[in-house]
Amino acid sequence: MTTSTEPQAGQFILDAVAEDLKSGRFKYVRTRLPPEPNGYMHIGHVKAWWIDYNTAKAYGGELYLRFDDTNPAKEETEYVEAIKEDTKWLGIQWAKETYASDYFDRLYEWAVRLVKKGLAYVDDQSPDEVSATRGTLTEPGSNSPFRGRPVEENLDLLERMKKGEFPEGSRVLRAKIDMAHPNIVMRDPVMYRILHALHHRTGDKWNIYPMYDWSHGQNDSMEGITHSLCSQEYIIHRPLYEWFLEQLGEFKTRQIEFSRLNLTHAMMSKRKVRKLVETGIVKGWDDPRLTTLRGLRRRGVNPEAILEFVRAVGETKNDSWVDMSLFEAYIRDDLNLRSLRRMAVLRPIKLVIDNYPEDRVEEMEAVNNPEDSSAGMRKIPFSKVLYIEQDDFRETPPPKYFRLFPGNEVRLRYAYFVKCTGVVKDPATGVATEVHCTYDPATCGGDAPDGRKVKSTIHWVSARHAVKAEVRLYEQLFTAEQPDEGEGIDQVINPNSLEVLSGCMLEPLLADVRPGDKFQFERNGYFCADPDGQPGKPVFNRTVTLRDTWAKIEKGAKKDGKA
RNA sequence: UGGGGAUUCGUCUAGUGGUAGGACAGCAGACUCUGGAUCUGUAUGCCGAGGUUCGAAUCCUCGAUCCCCAGCCA
Secondary structure, eight states: OOSTTSOOOOBHHHHHHHHHHHHTSOSSOEEEEOOOSSSOOBHHHHHHHHHHHHHHHHTTOEEEEEEOOOOTTTOOHHHHHHHHHHHHHHTOOOSEEEEGGGGHHHHHHHHHHHHHTTOEEEEOOOHHHHHHTTOOSSSOOOOOTTTTOOHHHHHHHHHHHHHTOSOTTSOEEEEOSOTTOSSGGGSSOEEEEEOOOOBTTTBTSOSEEEOHHHHHHHHHHHTTOSEEEEEGGGGGGHHHHHHHHHHHTOOOOEEEEEOOOOBTTOOOOHHHHHHHHHTTSSSSTTOTTSOBHHHHHHHTOOHHHHHHHHHHHOBOSOOOOBOHHHHHHHHHHHHHHHOEEEOEESSEEEEEETTSOTTOOEEEEEESOTTOGGGOEEEEEEOSEEEEEGGGBOSSOOTTOOSBOTTOEEEETTSOEEEEEEEEEOTTTOOEEEEEEEEOGGGTTSOOTTOOOOSOEEOOEEGGGOEEEEEEEEOOSBSSSOTTSSSOGGGGBOTTSEEEEEEEEEOGGGGSOOTTOEEEETTTEEEEEOTTOBTTBOEEEEEEEOOOHHHHHHHHHHHHHHO
């Protein structure tokens, strides 16, 4: 999969911005990345971040990081820091860090301006009354009895709301637009609500806080943002966005909407992810099964892979569900090029080489990364008793199985050809405990001087040199493609989403790893050292498996057998 | 007859009046000291019906389906 030569997927926003520059509507490009600091960011956000970042970068513009902290009840500084950290990790750079709360004073002045123009009023109705008079999707709303309030009275009331003279819910400031507007957003939307809450930055200074609609566009304008890029659900807010700036006579940012990213077998709803964390279905916001950025990072996914993936998905207005396998392809692509190869036996069984000297140890030369010659070579100890994967031996081989079975010869990677001579079983259970074989000393290094071939090469770890480790295997968290749909999350949880293997045997070099170190365990997949590991007792997470043609053949055979 | 958005292989996405292309997934094969990687080949698609045109995914008309909106959330 090449990247830069691929035709660019969806770029209607890039095109629109180019037109704006050409027409002179804007002389420069400035976008903003507007997270609400109320939770951890997930891969769905990355699409938006990338579009904001890429659009600015494409035209020599800049990106502001603006925290949308207009609701003190939900927002916390902790999340601000987490979001900044995640953004940096992704490699997205911002020119300026701002907060919606930076503009509370100016925004209030602008509100006063609208009140003076007779375009906003204080409504004394209760929330229920406001809701009841809004009308429905098909029926118009009705005017508030306070709609005709004189300007002076509105000004006085607004000032006293600000000072904190009224209880929460008792009054709001509303824009005076049209209660019969076919677009519900335009039916006298609430601009300020009373909230006697402590704000993470402004403390107790304010008793009224702006709604999204009243804050966001005005902040965009104040910051000279040229393009306010957001997801489709804001399309219907655009008339209001434009109405405010028009009435105010301020700098007019252009809002452009794109469709958000949906990934199959993943959970993007913040509320539902929170539930997964709280009920203990996952172990935290950084659980490697989650598509939160912290989860992906711990899982071992590189930021470059995430960015390449969202770039490939592109920017369109189509509702879409991107298949997880596309994301995995980008993860593999990235990891394949940069991961050091190591040998690790996940489900070990002993392989005894009967004709190999008891105390002999050889150092075998191995390639670190066939995709990158600069990664060099390493040595791996080899001896009489090895561990191999249980799956690499079958007493009675299925069709097309080329690994170890009695009488068959295979190559031990970087070592010798060995021929299987038999298997030792536990007399009580009948379970295989040891595979036996003989080796051909002439095949040292892995090639036969007589030119004979083997159909399979298997990996191994010397038993007396092996490092024991825990390895965590992950599968998709959900069995359903769209677990967000409907209720009953418990029903679509994949019971096999985590499998912990405790007796894994690794080559000696793997004893000393730091959390975040990534490797390809040959023939098994890509793995990343987890922070739970101790020196000498590593813990690895499986990021993603290798493409497994054999698994496919076996699965196909099973299906045919049944049919 | 509430308003607004969308519809191209299984999935995502190019194409904007001139041979429907790419990626992932699938299938078949080559190669291989990873059944990995790489390479080759291959099947599958314009929501529907009319119309305009020498020619329509693209323009027009009518229809279908899906998504969003009735927070003092963002």
